[in-house]
Amino acid sequence: MKPLTLHLIDLSVPGGSITRHEPDETLVRVDDLGITRGDGIFEVAAVLHGTPLALEAHLARFARSARMLDLPEPDLDLWRRAVGAAAADMADQPGLTAVKFIMTRGIEGAASAPTGWALGFLADDPAPAQAEGLDVVLLDRGYRHDVADTSPWLLAGAKTLAYAINKAALREAERRGADDVIFISSDGYVLEGPSSTLIARIDGTYITPPVSLGILPGTTQGDVFADLERQGVPTRVDTLSVNDLETAGAMWLCSSTRGAAPIRTLDGRRITVDHRATELINTGLDARRQ
C-alpha cells in the first residue's frame, strides 16, 4: 500500500472541516484511543478513475459500526465529501486506488471529539488473485455463531481498528503456505475472511453466510449478488457448514480492493476455479463506475 493523498477531518468544529495534508505527515497523537485501544472504525472503498465504488454501502456500514461501538453518529455527508476529495485527487492514477477512512474515539481522557481522516492509496493489483486464485485455510474464530446476539460487547460484525487477530490469522495462513483465511465459528459455522466475504456456489446457487453470525455485511458481495440477481442467477443468504463447502462447485473471497478472487485450494484440497464466472463477476464490479 502506497499512500497518495490524505484529508484530515476536524470533528471538533460544527459541521466538521476537511483539510488536505501530506500523506506521510504524522497527524495522530500517541494518546489517541485509535492507537492505544484500537478503539475506532474504518472502511476501505475502491476507487476507479476518481470515483469511489459502493460508497453508499461503505458509509452505511461505517454508521452501523459507529452504533455498535457507541461512537458519535458520523455525519455521512461530511465523510462522503472527504472520501470524494481523496478519490478525486487520484483520478489520474493508472492503477487501482482506494480510500481508507477512519474515525477513532479521539484523545483519551479528555471529552474530545473523534479523530477522523481519509487516506487515498495505490492498491495492490487485483489481477493475479483474480486470475490464479487463492490458497485458503480454515481457521477457528473462537466465537459461537450466536455471540452477536448474546454478547454484543464482543463487537462481532463491527469493522473496528482492533484487527490484530485478523493480521495474526493471515500470518498463520502464510505459515501454512496459504494466501488467505476463512474463519469458522467454534460451533462449526462458516463465517468470513479476515478482510473479505465468502461466496460459495452450490448446485448453481450463489450463497453467502448471514450477518446474524456476527460477520460484516459485505459491500462487494452485495454488489455481486445484485448483479447476479439482475441476470436471473439464483442467490441465497444462508448458513454454511464446513461440510457444505465440500459440495461447493466454486468459491470466491470478495473485497473492495481485490474484487472476487476465486479459491483454488481449501486446506490443501483442490477447488475448481471457474474462470468464466470470475471474469463475469469482476466485469460487473468494474461496471459499477458510472
Added chain:
Amino acid sequence: MKPLTLHLIDLSVPGGSITRHEPDETLVRVDDLGITRGDGIFEVAAVLHGTPLALEAHLARFARSARMLDLPEPDLDLWRRAVGAAAADMADQPGLTAVKFIMTRGIEGAASAPTGWALGFLADDPAPAQAEGLDVVLLDRGYRHDVADTSPWLLAGAKTLAYAINKAALREAERRGADDVIFISSDGYVLEGPSSTLIARIDGTYITPPVSLGILPGTTQGDVFADLERQGVPTRVDTLSVNDLETAGAMWLCSSTRGAAPIRTLDGRRITVDHRATELINTGLDARRQ
C-alpha cells in the same frame, strides 16, 4: 489520564535512540499499523516518586506479547531506559503517575521498523477504588478456556493494542450500573478483567486463574502473591468456576495503576470487602519502591 512526558523510540537505527517530545505532539502516521489494525503491544507501569514499579515483570510480558504477535524481539535495555527516562521526568509529581509504553508493527506496506514510545501520565487516584470497592459484572468473553492452545492466532493472553472489546465491555458494565468486568469463558471458566487480574480468597487461600486460560500474567497480582507468600499466607494458581466465586470470602481486581481494588458487588450480589487485607496488600505494593 493527563499526559506529562513523551519519549519517542526510534527503532530504525542500530541500538535505537530515545528522544524527548511534547506529550501532546502528533507523532504517529495515519498508516501506522498500530492505528490501522491495533497491530502492536503495550504495557503500563505505575511510577512512584520517579521509580517504575514491577518494571522487569512488565518488560518480560512485553517481550512475551511481541513473540505472540511475531513482532521483532524488543531490546529490553532500550525500553528500560526509555521507561526510566519518562519515570524520572515525573519524579516531582505528587500524585500517582504511570508510563505506558507501546510498540507497533510500524508503517503499513514498507518493510519499516516498529514504531515505539513511552508516555508518562498522571494516573487516576487509586484511593477511592481501594477504599470503597468496585461493583463488578460477569461478562462472556466468547472464547473457550483452551483457545490459547488450540487457536494461537486469536492472541488470547497477548497485551495488544486491539482492545476495542475491553472498552466495549466496560461500557456494558456502565450500562448495568457497574464499574468493572470479570470475563468468563464460553465454557464457564473465570478469566480476568478487561485491564486487571482477579484474586479470590476462598477458605483463606488467595487464588488467581492460570495464564493457560489465555489470560495475561498479572504483574500486580504476581507481586501480591510474592508478598503473601513471604508472610506465609497460602496462595494458589487454579481454575475457578462462576460457582467457585459464590464461595469466595473476598475478591480483588489487581492492576498497575489501581493496585488491589476490592469487589463489593458481583452481578449485584454483595461481596464482603476485607478492608484490613486490602490495606495490607496495597501497603505491600507501595513498598516495592526501594
